[in-house]
Amino acid sequence: EIVMTQSPATLSVSPGERVTLSCRTSQSVGNNFAWYQQKPGQAPRLLIYGASTRATGIPARFSGSGSGTEFTLSISSLQSEDLAVYFCQQYGYWPPWTFGQGTKVEIK
Amino acid sequence: EVQLLESGGGLVQPGGSLRLSCAVSGVTFSSYAMTWVRQAPGKGLEWVSSISGSGVSTYYSDSVKGRFTMSRDNSKNTLYLQMSSLRADDTAVYSCAKALGALSQMGLDSWGQGTLVTVSS
Numbered sequence: 385e386i387v388m389t390q391s392p393a394t395l396s397v398s399p400g401e402r403v404t405l406s407c408r409t410s411q412s413v414g415n416n417f418a419w420y421q422q423k424p425g426q427a428p429r430l431l432i433y434g435a436s437t438r439a440t441g442i443p444a445r446f447s448g449s450g451s452g453t454e455f456t457l458s459i460s461s462l463q464s465e466d467l468a469v470y471f472c473q474q475y476g477y478w479p480p481w482t483f484g485q486g487t488k489v490e491i492k
Numbered sequence: 493e494v495q496l497l498e499s500g501g502g503l504v505q506p507g508g509s510l511r512l513s514c515a516v517s518g519v520t521f522s523s524y525a526m527t528w529v530r531q532a533p534g535k536g537l538e539w540v541s542s543i544s545g546s547g548v549s550t551y552y553s554d555s556v557k558g559r560f561t562m563s564r565d566n567s568k569n570t571l572y573l574q575m576s577s578l579r580a581d582d583t584a585v586y587s588c589a590k591a592l593g594a595l596s597q598m599g600l601d602s603w604g605q606g607t608l609v610t611v612s613s
Binding site for chain 2: 483
């Protein structure tokens, strides 16, 4: 089973700042990797798949990078509506398909 | 627009059973693998089970294997999760989600709002 290590657990950021979230997998998953955003009381929303492809309707300020075992989600300029928990997920080595523990992004 | 609507959650006693349904619209249902994900209160996302578009292949997490059965009726555009021998640690919001494509393309691009399952005496 692939173990996911997501960091940091919590991030407090001012609007307009750049945000970088990280996720590491215990084995290579190629670029079979996704990022999700979950706002309070809402279902998760796919942001990035294939490690770097933005999903439909996702603003350009969100970008994903990485391959193998190290992945990054960046938000170029944080907006207040980006307050959420962000989860990573691998789908390159399955089953199981595994999620990271989540990073909570707070607005300073 | 793709829509997923879960139903069937509720309060059940330990050892009991429950069947969840997920009605899907706005997409050629049989073309996509589907997944159930659960989220315990205040916790993260946990993969529960996945099924191929045809329904021939199913996979389960170790925590539910032997107790849960996932199936689909492509003629009704509906996904199911039959849960038995329920335990307190099965308490969670259960959401169905659609894959980008086949089981190997398990980015989940559409989600339902979820249905709450509470296991308690």
